[in-house]
Amino acid sequence: MTVESEVAHSSTWRELIALAAPGRDGRMLLDRLAAEVARGSGLDSLAVYAEEDGELRRRLQTGPATFPARAAAAPGAAGGEAWGRFEVPGGLLLYTPPVPAAELDHHAVLTLLCALRAVQLGGELKRHSFAASYRGVELQSLYDVGLAIARTLELDDLGDEVLLRAVSLLDARVGAFYLYEGGGYRLERTFGGEAAPRVAADAAGSAAGLLPGARHALAVPIEADGKRLGLLAVGDKESRHGVGAFPEADRRMLRLFANQVAIALENARLHRQALEKERLERELDLAAEIQRQLLPESLPDVPGFEFAGWNRSARHVGGDYYDVRGAADGGVHLVLGDVTGKGMPAALLVSTLHSALRLLLAARPFDAELFERLNRHIVESSAANKFITTAVARLEPGTGRLDYVNAGHNPPLIVDAHGEVTELPPGGIPLGMFGGARYRVATATLEPGALLCVYSDGITECEDPSGEEFGRERLSRLLRSAAGRPLADLVRAIDEAVVEFAAGAPQGDDQTVVLARRS
Amino acid sequence: MAEMLKVTTENRDGLAVVYTEGYINNQGGEEIARIAYQLIEAGHKSVLLNLAGTKIVNSIGISILIEIIEKMLEIEGRLAFCSLTPTIEKTFHIMGLAQYASIYPDEATAAQALVS
Numbered sequence: 001m002t003v004e005s006e007v008a009h010s011s012t013w014r015e016l017i018a019l020a021a022p023g024r025d026g027r028m029l030l031d032r033l034a035a036e037v038a039r040g041s042g043l044d045s046l047a048v049y050a051e052e053d054g055e056l057r058r059r060l061q062t063g064p065a066t067f068p069a070r071a072a073a074a075p076g077a078a079g080g081e082a083w084g085r086f087e088v089p090g091g092l093l094l095y096t097p098p099v100p101a102a103e104l105d106h107h108a109v110l111t112l113l114c115a116l117r118a119v120q121l122g123g124e125l126k127r128h129s130f131a132a133s134y135r136g137v138e139l140q141s142l143y144d145v146g147l148a149i150a151r152t153l154e155l156d157d158l159g160d161e162v163l164l165r166a167v168s169l170l171d172a173r174v175g176a177f178y179l180y181e182g183g184g185y186r187l188e189r190t191f192g193g194e195a196a197p198r199v200a201a202d203a204a205g206s207a208a209g210l211l212p213g214a215r216h217a218l219a220v221p222i223e224a225d226g227k228r229l230g231l232l233a234v235g236d237k238e239s240r241h242g243v244g245a246f247p248e249a250d251r252r253m254l255r256l257f258a259n260q261v262a263i264a265l266e267n268a269r270l271h272r273q274a275l276e277k278e279r280l281e282r283e284l285d286l287a288a289e290i291q292r293q294l295l296p297e298s299l300p301d302v303p304g305f306e307f308a309g310w311n312r313s314a315r316h317v318g319g320d321y322y323d324v325r326g327a328a329d330g331g332v333h334l335v336l337g338d339v340t341g342k343g344m345p346a347a348l349l350v351s352t353l354h355s356a357l358r359l360l361l362a363a364r365p366f367d368a369e370l371f372e373r374l375n376r377h378i379v380e381s382s383a384a385n386k387f388i389t390t391a392v393a394r395l396e397p398g399t400g401r402l403d404y405v406n407a408g409h410n411p412p413l414i415v416d417a418h419g420e421v422t423e424l425p426p427g428g429i430p431l432g433m434f435g436g437a438r439y440r441v442a443t444a445t446l447e448p449g450a451l452l453c454v455y456s457d458g459i460t461e462c463e464d465p466s467g468e469e470f471g472r473e474r475l476s477r478l479l480r481s482a483a484g485r486p487l488a489d490l491v492r493a494i495d496e497a498v499v500e501f502a503a504g505a506p507q508g509d510d511q512t513v514v515l516a517r518r519s
Numbered sequence: 520m521a522e523m524l525k526v527t528t529e530n531r532d533g534l535a536v537v538y539t540e541g542y543i544n545n546q547g548g549e550e551i552a553r554i555a556y557q558l559i560e561a562g563h564k565s566v567l568l569n570l571a572g573t574k575i576v577n578s579i580g581i582s583i584l585i586e587i588i589e590k591m592l593e594i595e596g597r598l599a600f601c602s603l604t605p606t607i608e609k610t611f612h613i614m615g616l617a618q619y620a621s622i623y624p625d626e627a628t629a630a631q632a633l634v635s
Contacts, residue, residue: 130585134578136613144606164575165606171577173544191575192542238545238579 012111026119027060033112034062038095040105049092050116056092059116065096088113138253141169146260155268159189162232162261167191169257170250172234173243174214178203179265180228188230195233203231211235218246220254224262232258287347288313291321294354300326302397307332308487308515310495312458312507319346320456320510321354325361332397333361336454336514337390337431338409345386352381353388353431366394371405371428371439378432387432391424391454400446400518405439407431410457413472417449419480452516453479458509462498465505470498487515525572526550528558534634535563536626540572548583555587555598564596565633569626571602581614588619597621601629 015029030048038046045063049056049071056071067083071092084098091113093104159177167175176195178185187197193213196203203210207219214235222230232254236243299307307324319339326332337353339346356377364370371392378388391412393404406412408430411423428439446452455475462470478497482490494513524547525540535558541547551568558566568584570576576584591598600611601623611617623629 130578130582130614133614134581137578137610140609140613141606144609167542168575168577171544171579238577240545240579240582242545 037108040108043095046095051090163189171238173236175234178231185231216245222258229265306517310491311512314507320512321350332395334393338456375431379435387430389430402444412454415451415479446518454514456512458511536567543576543580545579548580
């Protein structure tokens with residue numbers, strides 16, 4: 001038999017080859033080879049040491065003798081000590097009885113040490129292979145995290161995803177995820193232990209206080225464009241021997257991870273904003289529809305008079321309101337109200353004014369008491385900073401008598417048949433300011449050919465791009481020029497004049513006009 | 520208080536099923552290994568790890584699971600996993616666990632394959 005054939009058929013060689021297979025740690029092979037050394041050399045006990053981290057550590061032993069875990073503590077055979085000693089670079093055999101090394105079965109010893117080295121190398125290879133594979137897991141995790149958290153638009157789900165991924169990626173035992181709020185970080189999620197509920201903005205610099213139960217902590221801020229969004233903290237890096245500090249590579253990994261999280265947090269925030277905007281727009285559309293229904297669908301048909309009304313809101317839902325309505329006694333009520341502010345709160349107050357005024361006008365005489373009651377109702381129904389400038393008039397068609405209350409509103413204008421303009425001054429403060437406010441009913445007359453114009457400040461205070469206001473004078477000129485023309489034409493003229501004057505400047509306030517002309 | 524893994528076992532028609540709940544880290548992995556080695560000692564050659572209650576596993580936990588797989592291979596037994604989260608399943612594939620241990624979507628499918 002050739003040497004090659006002998007080696008190939010050797011059970012030891014086959015076992016060494018088999019070491020490469022998964023699930024083989026070589027323990028059985030080494031134990032058998034150690035027993036062969038002992039048997040061939042007439043030994044009772046034998047310990048094999050291999051170099052590891054700069055020292056010789058015991059890897060296996062046979063027989064009843066007790067050998068130290070580290071060979072540095074072992075005395076040599078010389079001097080009558082208990083053990084014999086066989087040294088090779090990177091390895092060592094201690095044995096009993098302490099026969100001279102020359103008497104050992106060198107062939108068996110060499111086979112044992114070679115097998116030990118092969119097992120060691122196999123172990124190292126396995127560790128390196130594991131580390132390389134785990135690097136793949138880390139990279140895949142970073143990629144997955146980017147995808148997963150970019151898809152996760154709910155902040156609750158995002159918090160879980162972020163924290164679990166960070167803890168697992170860094171082999172941490174505990175972790176915490178904070179969101180930046182009000183100049184500090186607020187605890188959003190914890191894993192594996194307690195965390196400080198609220199910490200200062202510079203907490204990432206001193207992670208120790210974040211996770212009180214952890215001996216070692218690492219924290220990095222989550223930032224986008226230099227803006228603080230949150231904080232990630234992990235504690236106690238795990239190994240097979242317990243926990244320790246996080247190496248610098250882990251800080252880099254957590255920073256990379258935090259960058260991904262920053263994108264996700266921004267996505268979640270924008271998504272939340274978009275949903276909120278959508279909800280608000282739906283509400284505003286609904287409110288605008290309701291408010292449109294508050295405006296009169298048609299105006300009273302009264303012989304000898306012509307009426308018109310027009311409104312354009314600055315937003316979906318405006319704060320202006322008008323009404324022209326025939327009363328049961330043959331009179332006609334004309335109303336224009338302008339609520340402070342715009343949007344939903346203003347619309348709600350417009351609705352309150354509409355219903356209260358209709359009820360009171362139908363049930364009471366047109367006197368100061370009516371407006372004082374209306375005022376108290378508005379005070380009780382509205383927020384402290386909400387009030388309504390209102391002009392309400394009662395027209396007696398038979399005589400042209402015009403009783404009116406101007407509650408802090410722009411003075412309505414009467415343009416007589418000769419073009420003379422008269423202002424109807426305030427008779428009280430805006431509705432809703434003080435519960436005890438008093439109001440005065442004043443009287444004017446709408447002579448034949450005269451035109452009454454009640455308008456909101458959105459008309460006269462409309463600004464051009466330079467900031468100049470449209471003003472009452474421009475409005476008066478328009479009203480004077482309307483003699484002989486249908487009121488629908490005048491409304492169109494006012495609309496066009498205001499738009500032309502604004503020259504593209506954004507509309508700052510609701511614009512409303514109510515017109516009544518005696519023929 | 521660190522997140523501790525809860526491990527329970529059940530015998531399902533001769534198949535040893537190990538249920539985990541929590542973090543498979545160093546401590547959690549050691550606990551699974553302890554239970555698995557007890558089952559091996561008791562003569563079980565097929566062990567199913569149902570990880571439905573586990574959402575997170577770290578590298579130490581994975582290395583211990585690999586040791587259990589190696590132990591099972593030594594005795595020519597089988598370790599299998601079921602009910603993994605997509606993240607954990609992907610991790611097991613990258614780390615090579617899936618080469619030596621079968622992964623099933625749920626316990627019923629796993630039991631059918633392992634018992635037959």
